[in-house]
Amino acid sequence: MDNEVSAGSATSSTLGHLALGLTLLAFGIGHTGVIDNVAASDAASLATWLGGVALFLVGLLEFRAGNGGTGTAFAGLGAFWFTWGTGVGSEVSAEAAGLFLLLFALLALTLTVGSAGSGIFGQGVYGLLCVSMLLLAIASFAGNDALAKAGGWVGAVAGLAAWYGATAALAKWPTFSGRAAGRGVTATG
Numbered sequence: 001m002d003n004e005v006s007a008g009s010a011t012s013s014t015l016g017h018l019a020l021g022l023t024l025l026a027f028g029i030g031h032t033g034v035i036d037n038v039a040a041s042d043a044a045s046l047a048t049w050l051g052g053v054a055l056f057l058v059g060l061l062e063f064r065a066g067n068g069g070t071g072t073a074f075a076g077l078g079a080f081w082f083t084w085g086t087g088v089g090s091e092v093s094a095e096a097a098g099l100f101l102l103l104f105a106l107l108a109l110t111l112t113v114g115s116a117g118s119g120i121f122g123q124g125v126y127g128l129l130c131v132s133m134l135l136l137a138i139a140s141f142a143g144n145d146a147l148a149k150a151g152g153w154v155g156a157v158a159g160l161a162a163w164y165g166a167t168a169a170l171a172k173w174p175t176f177s178g179r180a181a182g183r184g185v186t187a188t189g
Helices: 010-032 040-064 068-087 094-114 120-142 145-171
Strands: none
Touching: 010 040, 010 068, 010 120, 010 145, 040 068, 068 094, 094 120, 120 145
């Protein structure tokens, strides 16, 4: 790649939020049980390639462009989605799955705190992701299907928010701040 050409931009940030949004939406809906014969594990391929590989690569582009916060968010989330997607179907204890989800929640908490001031599409998405992963972790530890469904719904809402924020940035639609989105959604504001 030519060193004179910038690799990361508002466009790569928007692509990252689309990847995160669609992955979260599929993962969340799978946990809700709202669609017959669709489980969270059915999102494994999407999580591996879109949420994992694509999101990680977009994170690297953001790092190259000097966007450390967005790069950290996308690369970190990409690594977690890839790990989850490739691990689906493996025999692990409920406690091990709960621990993984708890670690995922800690990453999301770090991203939430690190994106202070970025508004609903930055801090809001990461905050909802944190709550979703925390609920899913507790559900895994406790064997509680109702908490797992609640975590799925929160994850689906986070996915919709990420998707809308990215789509609004591309289409220049209004955001919840009342302004038209003019550039990509960022994790650091």
